[in-house]
Amino acid sequence: MKRHSLKILATLTLAQPMPAVAQDLRVMTFNVRYPNPDDGPNVWAKRRNLFANTVRAANPDVIGTQELFQSQSRDVVHALPKFRWFGRDRFGGHATEHMGIFYRTDHLRLVSQGDFWLSETPEAPGSMAWGATLPRMVTWGIFATRGTKPYRFLMIDTHFANRDVEDEEARRRSADLIAARLPMLAKGLPIVLTGDFNATPDSEAHRRLAAVLTDVWATSPTKTGPEGTFHDFTGKPQAMIDYIMVRGFAPVSAAVLTDHAGDRYPSDHFPIVAVLRRKD
Template sequence: MQLRNLEFRVYDHNIRYDNRGLTKHERYWCERKVPSIASMKFNGQHNTIICLQEVLYNQLLDIQEGLGEEWAYYGVGRDDGETQGEFAPIFYKKCEWELIKCETHWLSETPEVPSIGWDAALKRIVSYVRLRHYSTGREIGVFNTHYDHQGLTARKESSKLIVTLMKEEMCQVPVVLTGDFNSSRDDEAYKTLSKDLDDSGLLLSEDLRYGHSLTFSGFNSNDKPNYIDFIWLPRNRGLCLKTFGILHSEFHHFKFSDHRPVCVDLELR
């Protein structure tokens, strides 16, 4: 029996961790969480998978409460594999998706245990879920990560590791990679990924891309805007990109993150 096509959305956002030592124009999480969660809810209506970065445990609980009981998530804290440190969680609606597989790998030479890799400053992880869509029976895999902000070697080696992990899964299901890569399109980490994957931000003509041109805005004029958040798609796996957008993160002169959400609509044929 031929399976039906599956249309779904991927929403990716670095929400900014719950920083207690604020930078200029930055707001506390207790203020930022309301518009941050509202953006997730508004843009996450049907068949949506929400991938987040820089999420501390208290923020995770706030987001779970804000989204409601119909949502579930997978993710662990990068410091201890439980609740300590930042999460890279993946949220999905329990009525739409069945969780088939979930795992976390550390971006290091010892990916199965909490560890710092290569020249990185901090522990870094990639979260993975395989989901089955109840209505169509189709399965997809989603990787979500946050690369190190200092280690050039760490970012490049992280790309190599993730490509290896993705190829193992692509033998069974089409997969998507999301995250804050702390890398521009000129960096080796980006170029390593682009050998095997497609950058969704380049697949549609400019007139079909919605919103902003950069994903990192910062909170003030001293922050240099950049394009470092990406949603990557596999080649020749039946995934068709329908829409692409870099969404707003500022309303009424108030930024709820120093990054903007990236959002794509996909069709699995």
């Protein structure tokens, strides 16, 4: 085994949350960083194996991704054949970034799926509003577990506008739109939301979603890893902007994973992986 492989395994062992019991759900949120050809040593081709290794070691049942290109999704499924994924891109096709949801087909069954845009015309693909410079959207799916006591839950995945000051209203309005749509989508089912909010926990966007959902990192009884997810390929977290939020689940554990091989990281964001227990 190569030296850097040992380092990866050691990091993963330390970072994983506590083992799940039967019927617990393992959820990951992961901004994959789109395949930017100008990323130099961090181009996708040089980190895709590390990305797959990070997911494999974390062993999630379902993953909400952001900035996912279709070519990246193919690489992930090729490396991790127990996973399937779904989603459309910002414009309703498959040419640019997706809010792609991956799931283990041996653990979960996809019942239904859909999407909407974070705008004043949510059903219009590619629609923008509130000053955002790119279309922002939500991908959602209803899943059924395959355990001995199966249940269904709603999974939704999103990525809010990124400019610090100029997009504050867009993030707030996006959070309001999601909160307003949750009852219609969930119909009483437990909810898991994953996303890159481009906003810290003290932001208005986070506060509005936290009024109807529970922030897993903030409330988990067991946590490992740094208090931040965006690190810009440095390994030094600058801010917590990625989240797993739930309703109808109790957080068991959460970890911000800092897996790396030398100075290479699977993305410019650290992923979060959490163990969730359905409330009776």
